[in-house]
Amino acid sequence: MYAIWNLTKVCPWDCSFCCMSAIKVGQVNGGESLNFSEKIKVLEILATHKMKIDFSGGDPLYNPEDFAIVERAVEIMPRDFIDISMTGVDFNEKKLALLKKVGKVEISIDNVPKDSNRFRPKGFNLSAINILKTLVEENIFCSAVTTLYPLSADKNNLKRLYELLCINQVPKWNILRFYPVGRGLKLSNLYIDDEKTLELMDFLDSLGSGETEIVFQHSLKILRGEYQCHAAIKSIGILPNGTVTACGWALDKNSNPLPGFCLGKLPDDDFDVILEKAQVDMGYSERQSYCRILNYLKSQEAI
Template identity: 45%
Template sequence: MDVIWNLTRICPWDCAICCVTALHACETTKFYLKKRQKDYGMELSLAEKMQVLKDFCDEGFDIDFSGGDPLYYSEDMQVVEQATVWLPASKISVSMTGVELTERKIELLRKVKNVEFTIDSLPEVQNFARPTGYNLSSIVALKECIAAGIRTRAVMVLYPLTMKESNLRSVYKMLCELEVPEWELLRFYPVGRAKRFSRLVSSKEDYLKTMALLRTFRGPTKIFFQHSLRMLEGDGVCPAVHKAFGILPDGNVSACAWAINVQAQPIDDCFRLGKMPEQKIGDILKAAQKRAEYRHDAHESRIITWLGKRSDNHMKIRTIQCRSVLTKSNLPKVDYCVNPYVGCLHACVYCYARFIRRFTGHGEPWGHFLDIKLNAPEVLARELAKKPRRGTVLLGSVTDAYQPSERKHRLTRAILEILLKHDFPVSILTKSDLVVRDMDLLKQFSDCEVGLTVTSTDESVARSFEPHAPSPKKRIEALGTLHQNGITTYAFIGPILPELTNLELIFEAIQGKVNFVMAESLNMKCGNRHFIETVLSAKYPGLLHAYMAGFNKGYWDEVEVATEKLAAKHQIPHKGFFHH
């Protein structure tokens, strides 16, 4: 039986994709954090850890000490040192960072089977997932361990940036030159702090393609794959409970070491097995193996299956009752706004409407929640019955009125029927071709315009920045259908993504389908910078430096002129360029 034991959540690094959501510490905070974790019952005391260790050793388990950094604190080192007394070296591994590799640590590491360091890329590669200096620190520590005669292993987590052939080859070449014996490739799990980076999960085909490529590498460093990758090829069963389990800093036992939420707790009760040292591990596992979910072999990693059942990536969708829905607007040429939903499941990376989380109380990331205002049509009818001044109503100022949930709940359609009855002008801006469904109503308005956002005609760019929105092709086709039926249409080209938005191709695609066009610069001052950086690092690393440096007013003035020229060339009226 293999145990992955996260001795502590505390770590000198602050990795964006940390599965245990490690608490970042430095010399001035490390002891305060340790005390606080213990005071609040979030980490076992030294005596309790020794009890747990004795239990594992009595059972003869193989232990991988992990974290956090399991050797960052002297007392945690005592636990590992005691393990080398009670267990043979062949049963002990340590997964650590490269910080403070002291003589005491070197001496300890000589007594274990393997020491693992994670290296996702070479130090000169910009990688959003790891702090500056992380990979370099691991490489330096790896060299020191090899020089000291310690058996080492390098580990890499596979996500789009690390799966690039150039990255794989450069890291493997370095490992061979250092004479590192083994290199293990791990699957990326959107758990812990990495939960917000679910878009980095690769497809089965991409994983298999990467594995096939790696098998062509030739050198002294042996390459092998984590069980969840091998299982993609039909090799083996999930080891959870029967061959492996995890234990968290507070003593909670998890069926899968990767099934961890942002509080460093089992991600779901189905993975929660028991609590040590109050319970003996033998009793915990015996009870777990009788549970229905662990009685039979699973030919897919159980955490992957669990995440797959939540393919909406933990999206929280609920129905609510609202008190008002018609709000006055400060937007140009718009008198009122109506938002049938709170939040937006299109999850656009650049969206600056995420600011509403400050007022709604949602803890979920932007794009992961949706409140459905079930009574919005009735509330609007009451508000219009009071005869407010007639004015243009924008449907969807901080949401998209054509959410996927609109197919079922039809709130926007009901709202359109009420606005039509009161003869209020309507303006719609959406990313969804579902708007075509309501064409029969839209044609009856005396004053109505429909815009669809197009940031790129490139499907791969759209998937990267607008992961759950309908494709650009569908949006442009919707513009054409509405336009042919006499509805005023426009394309909203925004935000323009430098080097990724091809304005010429967009104008060619929308020609004959719109009455006018509007455009907007990229706004990176509204809490979206980190998310844009994440996508660029993974998909377009060559553009990362330019985006992070920012684009000045002169740049956007030139883009505005280019947009106006293209509009004139294609004989499409240009009605404005919004600067941020």
């Protein structure tokens, strides 16, 4: 089982559809957040349960306190149990040394750097490819991550982006489906329907003979009938205030869990009780053939 742990909402970027509704550095975070000792307790709980952790945010390495949490993680957990999803902004030797001790680093990139994209801040894609190059040069296992929405899902863009990743020997390219969640709830027009998404997946498959391996996110594999939703069974999300969610993406515009997805709170609640309640009382006893988030959004006519 793995946890997507959003350590913080603070991020140097300000993307229009951020699922975490991240706040820019320098803004005041009005939301509740765990203190350092509470985060350490959560880390120890996850380590004891042999959970794999994807540290995310916001940027989990931007604040010194969160950096220290990840430093502690590499001391008490196997490296293959630690992934980091980060921006690469303000990259330095200290961060480089830490990343050499983790299993995988994920960097989001949606377009080739010279192309504009109004849903990503200026410099976002250039920064991403530069940090990916550095990670490859330093033999740090990394993955580029692209979310499919109209300004990224243009076939010409996807082809050029794949060629760029191959040229730079980026090992993996993770393809994600756009969920209109978080700050993206108001951007449901960016959601690509099933038929078009399947067509894009076939197109991406036709590209996948180069240096970079193309990997589809679970929700895309569900669409093909190759996978089942693993919410609260194989994975959970943890928010900056310790709230445990059945899925790391099931968030409203304030980055609170969508109805039916809130499982409990760490470190206050017993983790075993949280998981048991999800299975026994909340309907997460079996994996489903559909994505639970998309099923909820469709029931609300949000897509």
